[in-house]
Amino acid sequence: MDDLTWTLKQLCRRNRDGSFATQADRQRSLTLMARQLRDAGFNQMQARSLKGKHVDALLSQWQAQGLSTGTLKNRLSHLRWWAEKIGKGGLLPADNRQLGIPERQYSTNQSKAQTLDERLDTIRDPYVKMSLRLQAAFGLRRQECIKFQPTWADRGDHIALKGSWTKGGKPRSVPITTPQQRAVLDVARTLARAGSLIPAHKSYIQQQHVYDGQCKAAGLSNMHGLRHQYAQARYEALTGWQAPAAGGPTARDLTPAQRQIDAQARQIISHELGHERPQIVTLYVGR
Structure with a gap:
């Protein structure tokens, strides 16, 4: 194990922020970064060696790979965590747009909802x-x-x-x-x-x-779609009309009173799904 990978593992062990799953995701991401930096020619690094040129090298690799905005944001959050833990939080701007990373687009009216069918019986x-x-x-x-x-x-x-x-x-x-x-x-x-x-x-x-x-x-894949179905059902129960992703009216079709009901429903669903930002609910119910 090279010095960078080792010292990053030690950094993770000393700073156990978040749930076990969050910690595991962070360590996997940082281990990947260590390998990518080594592949880019940075062979004598330790965790505290992080500099702007290393950030630029990682960003260049990620963007060349055509990673999604969501994946880029997740990796940048882990990179920021690394920088902050070694006292170099200023290496990365707080706004991803300054790094050429666009805002994630949450607006979609394509339903990803799934329901349990007879395949459940084969489990x-x-x-x-x-x-x-x-x-x-x-x-x-x-x-x-x-x-x-x-x-x-x-x-x-x-x-x-x-x-x-x-x-x-x-x-x-x-x-x-x-x-x-x-x-x-x-x-x-x-x-x-x-x-x-x-x-x-x-x-x-x-x-x-x-x-x-x-x-x-059983032929069941992407069961995250069950959360989409739950969100759409809750939206209909809370508003009285179907979610846009399920064929219901879009935001432009709603009256001012309905828009207020829509906003309240999204806030409730956001909490029930465990999201802090109501705009993410758009991924589940549409806009």
Whole structure:
């Protein structure tokens, strides 16, 4: 292991910001940067050696690869973290546009929603099947629906999600608004009892592999689409009309009163999905 990779690993171990998943993503990203800098000819680096020329070299590689705006923003956030932890936060401007990175476009009316169909019956692992049903019922992320502890989470009129289950380590709640949600939660409680949807003899990573393998074998892909379906259903329940991505009216078709309802619905859905910015909801429900 070269000096840069080693010292970046040590930097990550000393600064455990965010959830376990966030920490793992950050370390993978920084390890990739170390390799890319080495490939660019910077062979005598350590973590504290980071300079503007290294930032420029990484940006040039990433842009040449044609990476999406979202991927570029994620990598830049990890690069900023690195710079800040070594006392060089000023190496990168706060605004990505100064680096030639455009704003991410959230406006899309193409639906990515998915529903569970008869393929769910081909899932053999009862914990994976239950995770998928919870994912669909409450708009959960994969990590959340696997780590989910039904008995602990069930608060009667809502479910509570621990920070250790969620992206970014931020706890949140999701309301129980339909009989179908209550029914799914009751079945989950019976299956998991006082535990989670990770079998007692498995770790989270092992169960994640089971989840991925079972979904692939069943022909189920991109199950993040279940969150899209949840968001669109919630939008319709909150507004009284279908989401733009589901064929409903677009923003320009709404009256001033409807636009106010639309804005309130997006704020609620943003919280339920675990996003801080309501504009990201556009990816799920359209504009």
